[in-house]
Amino acid sequence: MKIQVTGNINEYYVQTLCMLFFPGVKFSKTEATESDGLSVNITVTTTENGADATVDLRTEKGEAVCTHHEESKAGAKVSAEQIACGKAFFEAGKKLTGITPSWGILTGVRPAKLAITGLMDGKSKKEVRDFLTSEYLVSPKKASLVTEIASIENDLLAKANRSACSLYISIPFCPSRCSYCSFVSFTSAKLLGLLDSYLTRLCHDVNQTIDCIRDLGLEISTVYIGGGTPTTLNENQLEILLDTITSRIDPSTLQEFTVEAGRPDTITKEKLQIIKNHGVSRVSINTQTLNNDVLELVGRKHTAADFYRAFEMAREVGIPIINTDLIAGLPGEGFGSFSETIDALIKLRPENLTFHTLCIKNAADFAHKRSNINAWHTFNETSKCVDYSQLSAKNAGYIPYYIYRQKNTIDNLENVGYALPGTEGLYNIYMMEEIHSIFAVGAGAVSKMVSRNGSVIDRIFEYKYPYEYLAETNGTRNEEKVKKIIDFYHNVW
Ligand SMILES: C[S@@+](CC[C@H](N)C(=O)[O-])C[C@H]1O[C@@H](n2cnc3c(N)ncnc32)[C@H](O)[C@@H]1O
Numbered sequence: 001m002k003i004q005v006t007g008n009i010n011e012y013y014v015q016t017l018c019m020l021f022f023p024g025v026k027f028s029k030t031e032a033t034e035s036d037g038l039s040v041n042i043t044v045t046t047t048e049n050g051a052d053a054t055v056d057l058r059t060e061k062g063e064a065v066c067t068h069h070e071e072s073k074a075g076a077k078v079s080a081e082q083i084a085c086g087k088a089f090f091e092a093g094k095k096l097t098g099i100t101p102s103w104g105i106l107t108g109v110r111p112a113k114l115a116i117t118g119l120m121d122g123k124s125k126k127e128v129r130d131f132l133t134s135e136y137l138v139s140p141k142k143a144s145l146v147t148e149i150a151s152i153e154n155d156l157l158a159k160a161n162r163s164a165c166s167l168y169i170s171i172p173f174c175p176s177r178c179s180y181c182s183f184v185s186f187t188s189a190k191l192l193g194l195l196d197s198y199l200t201r202l203c204h205d206v207n208q209t210i211d212c213i214r215d216l217g218l219e220i221s222t223v224y225i226g227g228g229t230p231t232t233l234n235e236n237q238l239e240i241l242l243d244t245i246t247s248r249i250d251p252s253t254l255q256e257f258t259v260e261a262g263r264p265d266t267i268t269k270e271k272l273q274i275i276k277n278h279g280v281s282r283v284s285i286n287t288q289t290l291n292n293d294v295l296e297l298v299g300r301k302h303t304a305a306d307f308y309r310a311f312e313m314a315r316e317v318g319i320p321i322i323n324t325d326l327i328a329g330l331p332g333e334g335f336g337s338f339s340e341t342i343d344a345l346i347k348l349r350p351e352n353l354t355f356h357t358l359c360i361k362n363a364a365d366f367a368h369k370r371s372n373i374n375a376w377h378t379f380n381e382t383s384k385c386v387d388y389s390q391l392s393a394k395n396a397g398y399i400p401y402y403i404y405r406q407k408n409t410i411d412n413l414e415n416v417g418y419a420l421p422g423t424e425g426l427y428n429i430y431m432m433e434e435i436h437s438i439f440a441v442g443a444g445a446v447s448k449m450v451s452r453n454g455s456v457i458d459r460i461f462e463y464k465y466p467y468e469y470l471a472e473t474n475g476t477r478n479e480e481k482v483k484k485i486i487d488f489y490h491n492v493w
């Protein structure tokens with residue numbers, strides 16, 4: 001797609017608008033590529049009382065030109081130029097493609113952000129919903145969802161300890177690779193052979209990081225062991241990791257301790273017992289779908305029966321909160337089979353249900369088959385699945401408590417966490433809303449230092465891949481991280 005912009009508009013913003021109507025499109029400043037024949041021409045002018053935008057969209061099939069005038073508003077967080085451009089683009093895109101994006105022109109990964117701010121500024125829920133529908137053209141359904149989540153999050157955040165912190169531990173290993181996955185995760189037998197050395201190095205860094213947290217006088221509110229698939233660790237390895245963590249932290253300040261176990265084919269009763277014995281309060285046992293044909297098609301190497309078995313074992317062992325992740329829009333899955341999965345899962349009553357929408361990233365094995373992917377689903381089908389999941393969860397007494405969006409998600413749909421009241425996954429909220437620092441350990445981990453009033457956020461990156469992490473034998477990277485953290489707390493926090 002060729003993009004030409006005249007006026008005070010960020011080109012990246014224009015690209016995100018293009019992706020609302022033309023997912024997967026490639027951008028060029030010069031020529032409309034022959035294959036897509038798409039071009040967009042935008043002119044934005046600043047006027048005395050606001051901004052005027054004209055958007056001209058062309059494809060092989062036709063052309064749509066729309067204009068919009070936006071008045072400047074006192075205290076607005078976004079410029080009149082950007083809103084004018086967004087609204088003109090939205091109209092042109094709708095006219096040309098027939099698509100009405102349900103999130104309107106609200107881009108970015110945190111759709112609840114505006115609603116949270118609105119409620120905190122004293123707006124009523126209705127005012128926030130009206131603002132989202134009129135200013136950002138968000139559909140009434142999504143505006144209600146995000147306002148409800150913002151209100152629940154605000155209540156939880158009011159009780160959160162902003163002077164505490166959370167600890168994230170990364171296990172980027174899985175027994176095999178799922179074709180839709182774009183996370184860094186090692187799966188080959190050779191790389192899985194690194195697990196012992198990885199664990200040794202990880203435990204060293206965990207100790208150093210917890211000591212740093214203690215020396216800074218911070219409490220730890222939540223611990224999250226994520227992946228990859230943490231239960232790729234065998235029983236002995238899991239015991240070593242959990243001993244390392246629990247021997248150094250004060251359990252009395254912990255609000256939540258999660259192990260994202262993940263794939264049912266890695267879960268044994270012994271591992272769950274070890275997890276429970278170490279005070280873990282929340283595990284994820286994920287199936288993504290209960291349709292065995294789809295599981296096989298996406299290479300998940302487990303069946304629905306394996307999921308039920310793992311879930312039952314977690315119940316028997318007595319882990320208080322079980323979360324289950326699902327994905328709407330997987331290849332080969334239509335509304336019929338997706339809704340059966342939802343119905344069956346709700347009957348099991350996991351405390352948390354996290355509904356994702358398939359996101360197609362280049363790092364995923366199936367990304368090169370993008371054209372097939374478009375044939376796997378239609379807008380209405382995935383949208384219907386997402387609507388069904390949200391409605392069913394709500395009718396069954398679950399509340400939506402966190403939401404995020406990603407680029408390249410089918411139809412720009414969202415990911416939403418649901419919980420039975422009182423069981424909300426707090427780490428997810430603390431991380432998303434950046435209420436306090438996250439100390440992250442292990443390959444691919446990103447520590448996020450958040451100042452006391454939230455105005456400064458510094459990120460500290462670990463090596464991305466386990467082999468890089470292990471190649472550095474003397475552990476200086478973690479020492480450097482600790483120094484940066486101390487510096488942040490002494491000079492910025
Ligand atoms: C960090 S992943 C790891 C979880 C665990 N390894 C598993 O697969 O069960 C967390 C969740 O992200 C979601 N996810 C992963 N890849 C995705 C994709 N391409 N699109 C949408 N959701 C995805 C899945 O629901 C997954 O359970």
Ligand code: SF4
Nearest residue numbers: 174177178181185228
């Ligand atoms: S989806 Fe989960 S199990 Fe599959 S490769 Fe990605 S992280 Fe591993």
